[in-house]
Amino acid sequence: MLKGKSSKSALIQITPKQNRNLFLKGMFLMELLEGEREIIVEHVDAILKNYRNDRENLIPILQEVQGRLGYLPGLAMEKIAKAINIPAVDVFGLATFYNQFRLNPPGKHQIKVCMGTACYMVGGQIALDSFERRLNIKEGETTCDRNFSLERVACVGCCSIAPVVVVDDIIEGKVTPTRVDGIMLSFETDSQKKKNEKEKCEEEGNQLWVQFLQKDAMKN
Amino acid sequence: MGAVSTERCYEKLKSKATEKIESLKQKPVVWIGTATCGKAAGAVKIREAFKEEITGKGLDARVIEVGCMGYCYAEPLAIISKPGFPTLCYGHLDEGLVKRLVEDFLVNDDPCFEFAMVALESNDFFPTFTDFPRGVYEQKIILEHCGFIDPEDIDHYIDREGYAALAKVLTMKPEEVLAEIKASNLRGRGGAGFPAGTKWEACKKAKGSVKYVICNADEGDPGAFMDRSILESNPHQVIEGLVICAYAVGATGGYFYIRSEYPQAIRRVKTALQQAREKGLLGNSILGSSFDFDIEVFQGSGAFVCGEGTALVNSMEGKMGIPEHRPPRLSTSGFRGKPTVLNNVKTFCYVPVIMRKGADWFKSTGTPSSPGTAVFALVGKVANAGLVEVPMGTTLRQLIYDVGEGIPGEKKFKAVQIGGPSGGCLPKSALDVPIDFDSLQEAGAMMGSGGLVVLDEDDCMVGIARYFLEFTQKESCGKCTFCRLGTKHMLEILNDITKGQENELASLNILWELAEDIKAGSLCNLGKTAPNPVLTTLRYFRDEYEAHIKEGCCPALTCKHLITYFIAPEKCSKLCNVCVGSCPTEAIYTREDGLKAIGQEKCVKCNNCLKACPPQYNAVVKLSPPELLKEKESELK
Structure with missing residues (x-):
């Protein structure tokens, strides 16, 4: 699950095959990026200091860890289990029992499709299908570049503008596949724009100036 | 001695609050509904627009955030009160309209009647709530203040007789309080309708000096948002009910169990608790009496089964939310093994009103076996979606056609799904069933926590049954075999039917058999009620199932594969x-x-x-x- 060295102390050992099974359930454990390990340890230690280390505080601790890191890395769960002095499998069991906890890092942009009754009835599934098609992932997964993650959520409480999609905390009402395309396009153009602007500043800026001077000279 | 000081303590709080509210009324105030539903519709933008316009024009007016009035179809909403004018409510706001309202109403004294929805108090210019069919049928007990007071300022609630019941209760004996609640025949609003008084009495009689009171706000039904709305709009009424209950049963600690999916409700409840502590309404010697009690907030982690009492307690103890066998009931051995009262948000909400106005007043509303009102989140194919509160005994027809103003787009009514994933679908013939715990149960549905979805001719009943079963199947904790595997088997059959891969009518009998077995073989109410959507649709809409199987045709034209x-x-x-x-x-x-x-x-x-x-x-x-x-x-x- 985690790269290399920690395996001796690791209480949760997940074989590649198990990982593959989890992957199929949308609960795959992604490999840690460089430097991520230190960040996790630092945050978890800080959080554990704030709580009395008994089982009753387990859920609040997990909630805070997820609040800070965005998900529950295996490493964090092991550390928490040790601190509370319970088997790591109990922590892992709890994290997989409750819907709130996620074991894979969220994407940079989170897309949540509402599947409350009202949304389902007027095409929530259609919106979800469209996102799955566009992003090429299933619900509960994150794209490989960690840019987008897709989730289905229970009612977000805006049944009057169903079907609803929450994109990075912005609520989009009455979503159709066309709107899905629009949302994705706006992400693409945004990143393209940023790229272009950067390039423009660095290179084209000078060229444009040169062109302008040339034109000016021709007129005269 | 104690009684006198308690009353004096309260009167001091009250006069201060009234003074504050009176001074507020001297100036124009814009009240904006910013519960989650309002925010979703863009209330934050509207609030900023109002603030910008008001400061831009240099006006002396305040902008206050309130909760949800229940008129979700017209969000974003704002109420504008200006001395000398009737207080008016405006719906479907946008930035242009905000500009106009500030310019015409706040600056130039023209209330823009053409954009107003309703007036809050009777006047000569504009109709009030009671002039609309919805206002005629609605009777608000627990939603009375929702949307009209600032949930983040305790003085608004105190000014409206808030905490008066608590002051009164503290001068009474706990037995008297219990007797009043028992006399009112208040039934738990979590869905099952268990009498609250009986529950409290059992907890009071239980041995032990440490007892707990827990408010269940783990509202997990898809499409239901009553508890969220109450906690976001008027948290103090729930807190007051909780404290009264604690006094009656002799509890030492209280908890709110709120879903973590409701961040705004959690924030507002925490603020409210803090303010109550500052005013001496929580903590040591409440209102100068000898009663000590405090409340904490626990955040649930998103498991539907945790709405079940024993599962909820397990989850608070840091375990998986898996239900346990009863007895022992929670009232004798609950949280940390101590006697515990667990009631729904709405149940606690009724308590202060009952204590203030008396059990007889409460019983004058509703039916003899189910007194009081019912709160519904009215959604689906209905013109005026939103939060409604009607007396028990109102028929479904009145609720859908008068309060909800019928089905939009000249479509035909097909069914009403009541009670969420545990409830059932009732057809047109059941429209005249009165809404109360017992009548709905007889018809095959249940009160549930109050989600009500209207379905029209474009909705496939097999698809709806499949949707709810998929939900309960996912949320099944896995303890009981019938619930874990039975629901899965049922779901597979339904999946096959909606995909046109099922050609045998006999599969309907298997569905029926499985449903009966799951009901009999499950420990908690999640399993016991999970087959309800399938059973009721099979009972009332068998022809649709048959069309799927025999003709491979979906009459409502919604099943994708057909x-x-x-x-x-x-x-x-x-x-x-x-x-x-x-x-x-x-x-x-x-x-x-x-x-x-x-x-x-x-x-x-x-x-x-x-x-x-x-x-x-x-x-x-x-x-x-x-x-x-x-x-x-x-x-x-």
């Missing part, structure tokens, strides 16, 4: 290209003769072309069963 999209050539305009552009998979092409057609192998049935086709043509149609397509195509040739 329909195809087709562009009717006689209606299609050769000059229009909208559908081609709308198709996300480029399945639609232009034929040689200029007409449009759908390449079925590419079509993902996203419904986009049907929506895109201009209404004057309406050329895209759905066909079910898909075999009809061949007929149509052969006609073409």
Whole structure:
């Protein structure tokens, strides 16, 4: 699950095959990026200091860890289990029992499709299908570049503008596949724009100036 | 001695609060509904726009955030009160309208009646709530203040007789309080309708000096948002009810168990608790009496089964939320093994009003066996979606056609799904069933926590049953075999039916059998009620199941695998290209003769072309069963 060295102390050992099974359930454990390990340890230690280390505080601790890191890395769960002095499998069991906890890092942009009754009835599934098609992932997964993650959520409480999609905390009402395309396009153009602007500043800026001077000279 | 000081303590709080509210009323105030539903509709933008306009014009007016009034269909909403004018409510706001309201009403004294929805108090200019059918049928006990007071300022609640019941209760004996609640016959609003008084009495009689009171706000039904709305709009009424309950049963600690999916409710409850502590309404010697009590907030982690009492307690103890066998009931051995009272948000909400106005007053509303009101989140195919509170005994017809103003778009009513995933679907013939715990149970549905979804002719009943079963199947904790595997088996059968892969009518009998077994073989109410949506749809809409199985046809044209999209050539305009552009998979092409057609192998049935086709043509149609397509195509040739 985690790269290399920690395996001796690791209480949760997940074989590649198990990982593959989890992957199929949308609960795959992604490999840690460089430097991520230190960040996790630092945050978890800080959080554990704030709580009395008994089982009753387990859920609040997990909630805070997820609040800070965005998900529950295996490493964090092991550390928490040790601190509370319970088997790591109990922590892992709890994290997989409750819907709130996620074991894979969220994407940079989170897309949540509402599947409350009202949304389902007027095409929530259609919106979800469209996102799955566009992003090429299933619900509960994150794209490989960690840019987008897709989730289905229970009612977000805006049944009057169903079907609803929450994109990075912005609520989009009455979503159709066309709107899905629009949302994705706006992400693409945004990143393209940023790229272009950067390039423009660095290179084209000078060229444009040169062109302008040339034109000016021709007129005269 | 104690009684006198308690009353004096309260009066001091009250006069301070009244003074504050009176001074507030001297100036124009804009009240904006910013519960989650309002925010979703853009209330934050509206609030900023109001603030900007008001400061830009240099006006002396305040902008206050309130909760939800229950008129979700008209969000974002604002109420404007200005001395000398009737207080008016405006719906469907946008930034332009905000500009106009500030300019015309706040600056120039023209209340813009053309945009107003309703007036809050009777006047000579504009109709009030009671002049609309909805206002006639609605009777608000627990939603009375929701949307009209600032939930983040305790003085607003105190000014409206808030905490008066607590002051009164503290001068009474706990036995007297309990007797009053028992006399009121208040039934728990969590769904099952267990009498609250009986529960409290058992807890009071239980041995032990440490007892707990927990408020269950783990509202997990998809499509229900009553508890959220109450906690976001008027948290103090729930807190007051909780404290009164604690006094009656002799509890030492209190908890709110709120879903973590409701961040705003959690924030507002925490603020409210803090303010109550500052005013001496929580903590040591409440209102100068000898009663000590405090409340904490626990955040649930998103498991539907945790609405069940024993599962909720397990989850608070840091375990998986798995229900336990009862007895022992929570009232004798609950949280940390101590006697515990667990009631729903709405149940606690009634308590202060009952204590203030008396059990007889409470019983004058509703039916003898189910006194009081029922709160529903009215959603689905209904014109005026929102939060409604009607007396028990109101019929479904009144609720849907008078309060909700019927079904939009001249569609036909098909069914009403009541009680969420544990409830059932009732057909047209059941529209005159009165709403109360017992009548609904008889009809095959249940009160549930109060989600009410209206379905019209475009909704497939098999699909709806499948949707709810999928939900309960996912949320099943896995303890009981029947619930864990039985629901899965049922779901597989339903999946096959909606995909047209089931050709045997006998499968309906298997469904029925499984449903009965799951009901009998499950420990908690999640399992016991999970088959209800399937059972009621089988009972009332068997013909739809049969159509799926025998003809491979979905009568409501919604089951994706049983329909195809087709562009009717006689209606299609050769000059229009909208559908081609709308198709996300480029399945639609232009034929040689200029007409449009759908390449079925590419079509993902996203419904986009049907929506895109201009209404004057309406050329895209759905066909079910898909075999009809061949007929149509052969006609073409």
